Amino acid sequence: MAQRELKRELENRHVQLIxxxxxxxxxxFLGSGKAxxxxxxxIIFAYLIVGIAIFFVMRAxxxxxxxxxxxxxxxxxxxxxxxxxxxxxxxxxxWFCWIMTAMADIIxxxxxxxxxxxxxxxxxxxxxxxxLLGLNLLTVKNFGELEFWFALIKVVTIxxxxxxxxxxxxxxxxxxxxxxxxxxxxxxxGMFPNGISGFLLSFQMVVFAFVGVELVGVSAAxxxxxxxxxxxxxxxxxxxxxxxxxxxxxxxxxxNPWTELSPAESPFVKTFxxxxxxxxxxxxxxxxxxxxxxxxxSGMFSTSRILYNLGKNDQAPSGFAKLNKNxxxxxxxxxxxxxxxxxxxxxxxxxxxxxxxxxxxxxICFIWVWGVVLICHIKYKKTxxxxxxxxxxxxPFTPFINYxxxxxxxxxxxIMLFAEETRPALLLTPLWFIxxxxxxxxxxxxxxx
Numbered sequence: 001m002a003q004r005e006l007k008r009e010l011e012n013r014h015v016q017l018i019x020x021x022x023x024x025x026x027x028x029f030l031g032s033g034k035a036x037x038x039x040x041x042x043i044i045f046a047y048l049i050v051g052i053a054i055f056f057v058m059r060a061x062x063x064x065x066x067x068x069x070x071x072x073x074x075x076x077x078x079x080x081x082x083x084x085x086x087x088x089x090x091x092x093x094x095w096f097c098w099i100m101t102a103m104a105d106i107i108x109x110x111x112x113x114x115x116x117x118x119x120x121x122x123x124x125x126x127x128x129x130x131x132l133l134g135l136n137l138l139t140v141k142n143f144g145e146l147e148f149w150f151a152l153i154k155v156v157t158i159x160x161x162x163x164x165x166x167x168x169x170x171x172x173x174x175x176x177x178x179x180x181x182x183x184x185x186x187x188x189x190g191m192f193p194n195g196i197s198g199f200l201l202s203f204q205m206v207v208f209a210f211v212g213v214e215l216v217g218v219s220a221a222x223x224x225x226x227x228x229x230x231x232x233x234x235x236x237x238x239x240x241x242x243x244x245x246x247x248x249x250x251x252x253x254x255x256n257p258w259t260e261l262s263p264a265e266s267p268f269v270k271t272f273x274x275x276x277x278x279x280x281x282x283x284x285x286x287x288x289x290x291x292x293x294x295x296x297x298s299g300m301f302s303t304s305r306i307l308y309n310l311g312k313n314d315q316a317p318s319g320f321a322k323l324n325k326n327x328x329x330x331x332x333x334x335x336x337x338x339x340x341x342x343x344x345x346x347x348x349x350x351x352x353x354x355x356x357x358x359x360x361x362x363x364i365c366f367i368w369v370w371g372v373v374l375i376c377h378i379k380y381k382k383t384x385x386x387x388x389x390x391x392x393x394x395x396p397f398t399p400f401i402n403y404x405x406x407x408x409x410x411x412x413x414x415i416m417l418f419a420e421e422t423r424p425a426l427l428l429t430p431l432w433f434i435x436x437x438x439x440x441x442x443x444x445x446x447x448x449x
Contacts, residue, residue: 011223024154024244025295027209029288031359032249033270034263035209039202040193041185041258044249046206051241055234055406056208057370060377060402061214062234066227066274067387069382073309074369081376081383088315089436095306095336096432097365098374101211102299102340104358105292106349112289115282121348126341132297133337134197136304138326150294157287158248164275167252175274177260185253193258203412204422207363209245213237214370215298231325231393300336307332360425364433367409374402 036043065071068080075091082090109128110121119126135146145371167173169181178184185191192199252267255274261267266288272280308329311320324330348354378399381388388394395401 024151024158025105025209025212025291027205027211027359028245028248029154029268029291030266030355031254033204033208033261033265033267035202035266036249036252036258036261037207037263038194038205039199040189040191041253042192042199043202043206044185044201044246044253045191046202047209047241047245047249049408050203050206050210051238051245053408054213054370055237055241056395056397056401056405057373058213058234058237059393060398061373062230063388063393063395064373064377064380065230065391067384067391073306075306075313075315077310077376079313081379082372084315085437085440086372087313088310088440090369091306091310091313091315092436093365093432094369095303095310097211097284097369098299098306099336099339100304100358100362100365100378101208102296102303104355104362105295105299106340107354108292109289109296112285112292114320115215115285122345128293128296129337129341132293132300133333135334136297136300137324137328137330147294147295150297152292153290154294155244155289157268157284158244161271162243162247162251164272165254168275169254173197173275175255175276177256177274180255182254185256188257188259195445197341200415201419204360204363204416204419207254207367207412208359211362211366212295212298214373215302227392262273296340300333303336304329304332306333356421357425360413360422361432362425364413364416367413368433371406371409374406378402 032043039046064077068076071077073091073093073331075087078090079087090324106125106128107121110123110125113119113124114121165180173180181187252261252271254276255271256267261270266284268287269281269284272284307316307320308323310316311318311322311332319331320329320335322329322331350357377395381398413426416426
């Protein structure tokens with residue numbers, strides 16, 4: 001019987017929207033309120049800086065993925081350039097990244113549904129997980145279709161916000177917070193009202209806002225034409241960052257002085273309500289609900305594929321490498337969903353701290369994964385100069401830019417150490433890496449016997 005392989009059923013429109021969906025999520029719709037309160041208008045610069053850094057990470061990842069037809073994930077790349085230990089740690093860490101991110105999103109689903117229905121929070125969470133699991137078990141194309149429509153909802157919302165912002169600025173519309181004007185951006189304490197410290201402290205949530213952008217790389221194994229689709233999706237990232245992040249934040253700050261935004265609520269809900277749209281709260285609640293479901297859907301997809309590759313590479317139980325008749329890694333999906341449901345239940349016990357802790361751990365682990373990509377690219381260029389020269393999708397300014405971005409990531413981690421909200425998670429996260437190194441060494445000893 002022939003070995004089943006992952007199907008390449010994702011079309012270009014799926015990959016493009018997966019890339020958009022990966023860059024627009026809970027971090028922007030919910031986390032931006034907290035980030036704005038920390039940094040004020042200078043949050044615009046924070047999004048630009050991190051966004052540019054992520055673009056160079058993605059260019060490095062794109063060149064690596066297209067350098068060898070057999071690459072299907074970060075673990076394959078890390079295995080070749082950093083060895084099996086790094087592949088083991090990176091693979092499981094990426095799985096953990098998405099588990100932590102999806103935990104926050106599935107809890108958010110339960111909270112958002114309570115806006116309409118007075119039911120226990122765990123019921124919509126479980127129902128959402130069951131629905132997403134069922135759809136993902138069928139075919140990978142279902143995942144692509146789900147993300148396509150989820151991403152469209154996000155895009156339409158941000159387009160509407162930016163269009164409304166432009167119109168209100170032109171007509172000089174007045175709200176309860178004052179006149180809508182571009183001067184609202186810098187007119188309440190300047191661009192750095194909380195100083196450089198506030199600006200720097202916002203980077204954790206800004207990094208979290210970008211988690212998932214690399215999903216276009218994880219989905220590489222299942223694209224119908226990766227040589228064309230991956231470069232196309234990655235090269236559009238700068239435009240998306242400028243438009244969807246910077247554009248949305250500028251529109252928010254023109255309508256709302258940053259001092260009027262609360263870190264406890266979505267600035268998008270606040271803005272649509274402020275401009276007098278009667279059903280604004282319900283509309284935006286639906287948008288953030290679909291955004292959370294979208295992020296959870298992406299988490300289930302990526303974690304199942306990571307477990308599949310770990311099992312295939314003998315870095316996890318071999319059962320994870322088995323595919324069902326629809327060429328979907330069923331066991332990986334089931335395990336990830338089970339962990340997600342348990343994590344959501346645990347997170348509900350500390351609702352006020354859960355989001356901050358989970359997003360900080362997620363950001364730290366994603367920085368690890370992105371850092372591994374940059375280091376692998378440095379080694380790739382050094383050890384495979386011929387492949388690099390022949391590449392049709394060369395990463396620019398390497399290896400210099402790789403070191404610059406790695407330094408930026410190190411600075412962000414140091415900043416987290418000085419913030420009370422992020423320090424506990426930063427100090428706890430190394431335990432995860434220690435556990436993985438211990439497990440890897442233990443497995444090696446068992447195999448040696």
